[in-house]
Amino acid sequence: MSQPEVSHPDARNAELRSRIADEYRWGFVTDIEQEVVPEGLSEAVIRLISKKKNEPDFMLEWRLQAYRHWLTLTAPTWSSVHYPAIDYQAIHYYAAPKSGAQPKDLSEVDPELLRTYEKLGIPLQEREALAGVAVDAVFDSVSVATTFKDKLESLGIIFCSFSEALREHPDLVRQYLGSVVPYTDNYFATLNSAVFTDGSFVYVPKGMRCPMELSTYFRINARNSGQFERTLIIADEGATVSYLEGCTAPMRDENQLHAAVVELVALKDARIKYSTVQNWYPGDAEGRGGIYNFVTKRGDCRGDRAHISWTQVETGSAITWKYPSCILRGDDSAGEFYSVALTNHRQQADTGTKMIHIGRNTRSTIVSKGISAGFGSNAYRGLVKVLPSAANARNYTQCDSLLMSDHCAAHTFPYIEVKNPSATVEHEATTSKIGDDQLFYLRSRGLSEEDAVNLIVNGFCREVFKELPMEFAVEAQKLLAVSLEGAIG
Amino acid sequence: MLEIRNLHVSIGDRPILAGIDLDVKSGEVHAIMGPNGSGKSTLAQVLAGREGYAVTAGSVRYLEQDLLALAPEQRACAGIFLAFQYPLEIPGVANVQLLRSALNSVRRQRGESELDAMDFLDTVKSKLALLDMDESFLYRAVNEGFSGGEKKRNEILQMAVLEPRLAILDETDSGLDIDALKTVASGVNALKDPERAVILVTHYQRLLNYIVPDRVHVLANGRIVRSGDASLALELEDKGYGWLTPDTHEEARP
Ligand SMILES: Nc1ncnc2c1ncn2[C@@H]1O[C@H](COP(=O)(O)OP(=O)(O)OP(=O)(O)O)[C@@H](O)[C@H]1O
Numbered sequence: 001m002s003q004p005e006v007s008h009p010d011a012r013n014a015e016l017r018s019r020i021a022d023e024y025r026w027g028f029v030t031d032i033e034q035e036v037v038p039e040g041l042s043e044a045v046i047r048l049i050s051k052k053k054n055e056p057d058f059m060l061e062w063r064l065q066a067y068r069h070w071l072t073l074t075a076p077t078w079s080s081v082h083y084p085a086i087d088y089q090a091i092h093y094y095a096a097p098k099s100g101a102q103p104k105d106l107s108e109v110d111p112e113l114l115r116t117y118e119k120l121g122i123p124l125q126e127r128e129a130l131a132g133v134a135v136d137a138v139f140d141s142v143s144v145a146t147t148f149k150d151k152l153e154s155l156g157i158i159f160c161s162f163s164e165a166l167r168e169h170p171d172l173v174r175q176y177l178g179s180v181v182p183y184t185d186n187y188f189a190t191l192n193s194a195v196f197t198d199g200s201f202v203y204v205p206k207g208m209r210c211p212m213e214l215s216t217y218f219r220i221n222a223r224n225s226g227q228f229e230r231t232l233i234i235a236d237e238g239a240t241v242s243y244l245e246g247c248t249a250p251m252r253d254e255n256q257l258h259a260a261v262v263e264l265v266a267l268k269d270a271r272i273k274y275s276t277v278q279n280w281y282p283g284d285a286e287g288r289g290g291i292y293n294f295v296t297k298r299g300d301c302r303g304d305r306a307h308i309s310w311t312q313v314e315t316g317s318a319i320t321w322k323y324p325s326c327i328l329r330g331d332d333s334a335g336e337f338y339s340v341a342l343t344n345h346r347q348q349a350d351t352g353t354k355m356i357h358i359g360r361n362t363r364s365t366i367v368s369k370g371i372s373a374g375f376g377s378n379a380y381r382g383l384v385k386v387l388p389s390a391a392n393a394r395n396y397t398q399c400d401s402l403l404m405s406d407h408c409a410a411h412t413f414p415y416i417e418v419k420n421p422s423a424t425v426e427h428e429a430t431t432s433k434i435g436d437d438q439l440f441y442l443r444s445r446g447l448s449e450e451d452a453v454n455l456i457v458n459g460f461c462r463e464v465f466k467e468l469p470m471e472f473a474v475e476a477q478k479l480l481a482v483s484l485e486g487a488i489g
Numbered sequence: 490m491l492e493i494r495n496l497h498v499s500i501g502d503r504p505i506l507a508g509i510d511l512d513v514k515s516g517e518v519h520a521i522m523g524p525n526g527s528g529k530s531t532l533a534q535v536l537a538g539r540e541g542y543a544v545t546a547g548s549v550r551y552l553e554q555d556l557l558a559l560a561p562e563q564r565a566c567a568g569i570f571l572a573f574q575y576p577l578e579i580p581g582v583a584n585v586q587l588l589r590s591a592l593n594s595v596r597r598q599r600g601e602s603e604l605d606a607m608d609f610l611d612t613v614k615s616k617l618a619l620l621d622m623d624e625s626f627l628y629r630a631v632n633e634g635f636s637g638g639e640k641k642r643n644e645i646l647q648m649a650v651l652e653p654r655l656a657i658l659d660e661t662d663s664g665l666d667i668d669a670l671k672t673v674a675s676g677v678n679a680l681k682d683p684e685r686a687v688i689l690v691t692h693y694q695r696l697l698n699y700i701v702p703d704r705v706h707v708l709a710n711g712r713i714v715r716s717g718d719a720s721l722a723l724e725l726e727d728k729g730y731g732w733l734t735p736d737t738h739e740e741a742r743p
């Protein structure tokens with residue numbers, strides 16, 4: 001991740017304070033004592049959330065419908081991950097870092113996490129911010145964020161928090177929210193629809209090619225909105241946008257459950273590229289702690305020749321349950337999914353994609369690279385569905401697994417449903433164990449064992465890394481190296 | 490430079506090397522010949538630090554150090570290089586990437602600064618020219634989809650870039666066409682220097698026409714059964730190994 005240029009700390013503090021003052025006005029960051037909504041979920045809690053956020057009525061209605069629907073659902077049991085039942089009544093659904101949970105300084109932060117920051121070469125201030133230390137001014141320079149925003153605004157591009165979008169552009173939100181992932185979609189998406197707190201909103205107008213990578217990194221209000229995040233990205237006809245989610249340093253995060261929803265809408269001739277590097281706290285070596293990451297991500301190629309590409313590098317979380325998908329509705333539209341998922345220690349990942357071919361001549365490409373180390377368990381689960389209308393649909397799927405130890409596991413569950421005889425669906429899968437011979441070969445050339453492992457893993461992931469924006473790719477490599485420390489055996 | 494004394498090595502329960510003695514001095518070229526399965530590669534791999542090969546007796550000293558106490562990468566940094574009989578494939582890793590990591594690790598270890606991308610490319614390109622190799626080799630994944638002969642040349646390229654003190658070539662000549670053989674030989678000869686030494690494991694006297702050895706050794710049944718000068722190789726070409734290893738032949742017969 002690149003360091004934005006920072007202005008003088010005092011100037012920044014002043015700017016930040018005024019920004020925070022703004023947020024007080026909006027009821028965002030209010031006195032913790034008063035603002036904590038009691039734990040548990042009920043209609044009253046949802047009304048309260050919506051009211052605190054000054055939301056338009058349609059939003060509250062939608063949340064309540066979702067909530068009522070959620071009450072009729074039971075948690076899914078079909079994936080290969082295992083976790084103790086979640087007590088949804090024990091969760092705080094509104095903002096407010098739990099009092100006392102926030103460390104006062106770095107000495108209160110898990111030393112393991114700090115060691116990782118050091119290895120990644122993250123500056124001290126930034127480390128504090130990532131670790132959730134209650135610092136006055138954090139690194140994410142407001143001035144950078146605003147210059148950025150001004151430039152985008154002049155092009156007609158909207159890039160703001162979801163809450164802001166609801167206030168400033170309610171019609172756009174209303175038109176597209178839930179149009180890709182309806183609130184009835186699945187257990188966690190339904191829960192998210194009822195209680196989501198914030199997230200990102202992007203709209204790129206017709207014919208506009210967004211001149212920079214949009215990243216949550218630049219969005220100051222990203223903190224503590226993580227638990228039930230909602231992101232909506234719309235590329236209007238002929239528009240192009242590349243969006244980067246998260247930053248590449250591990251986030252300390254006291255929320256156990258994450259249930260985010262991301263919706264992408266690509267109209268005619270539009271292109272959306274969505275890249276994620278996810279590295280939340282995976283839990284310790286014995287599997288204690290760590291995030292449960294249950295995410296619904298879906299893109300809709302709504303117009304002809306629309307193009308949506310998902311690239312993800314997943315190294316964090318105790319449990320990951322995630323299937324970024326594409327609905328290929330427009331003729332000649334294309335969907336891509338490039339994924340690296342790494343599980344070490346006791347981590348579990350069940351991830352993959354769905355490609356739903358509806359339009360004619362639709363194409364999809366799936367490249368999934370699973371790396372399992374320690375006692376980690378890694379599953380690829382993918383669905384390629386070709387509907388009767390999708391004449392000449394083409395899919396190419398490649399699923400490779402790399403095993404780093406004798407205790408880890410890799411599974412592949414490809415589901416293919418083809419209802420049109422003119423479709424071509426190709427699937428290739430390989431599983432390999434990192435070889436002693438390969439390691440010896442590289443070490444005999446002077447590479448340390450660690451460097452040898454990293455080189456082999458990077459080679460294994462190359463097809464995915466080359467899809468990432470350059471800086472992100474370099475960071476992702478570093479991150480894999482850190483996540484894999486001591487993984488051989 | 491290298492002193493091997495009474496070296497015994499087992500793989501699993503099976504003794505493979507049964508008391509090797511060998512002295513290699515700076516500036517020398519030694520050839521090791523011998524029948525299939527006699528332990529030549531085992532010796533080469535043990536010198537490079539392959540794990541899982543148990544040294545049950547004996548010692549190896551290299552430049553006044555206990556070689557067997559060093560990890561493979563430490564040996565490489567101390568100037569040992571093994572050209573593998575069967576080079577490994579590393580999918581997705583460009584040749585140039587491996588060469589650069591390797592050279593920089595070795596340089597770091599020697600207390601030299603790492604080469605930046607430009608200097609490194611200059612170095613590599615001069616070596617490519619020396620070995621008459623195309624630049625496109627640099628950007629292909631390490632040994633992936635290489636022909637047998639290309640893999641062998643690639644080993645020599647690595648050697649040329651790393652400039653080892655002691656190069657061990659395990660049948661690098663096998664599978665090479667005659668032109669490639671000459672280029673490989675010129676790669677090795679370019680490295681010759683009073684401060685360096687080379688051990689060539691080979692089955693063919695042919696290579697020794699291009700790289701003239703100071704000593705030739707015959708390894709059979711895990712022992713060096715005969716040593717001599719370059720003429721020994723010619724004699725072997727003529728007579729085979731039977732006259733040196735009557736016992737095995739007896740045993741091998743049904
Ligand atoms: N990993 C192993 N496990 C069991 N036996 C092994 C292993 N590696 C080598 N051997 C055995 O050790 C003996 C010596 O093998 P080595 O590869 O050193 O022979 P070599 O002299 O290099 O033969 P060649 O000329 O065919 O290359 C052979 O009998 C071989 O089968």
Ligand SMILES: [Mg+2]
Binds near residue numbers: 531
């Ligand atoms: Mg051999």
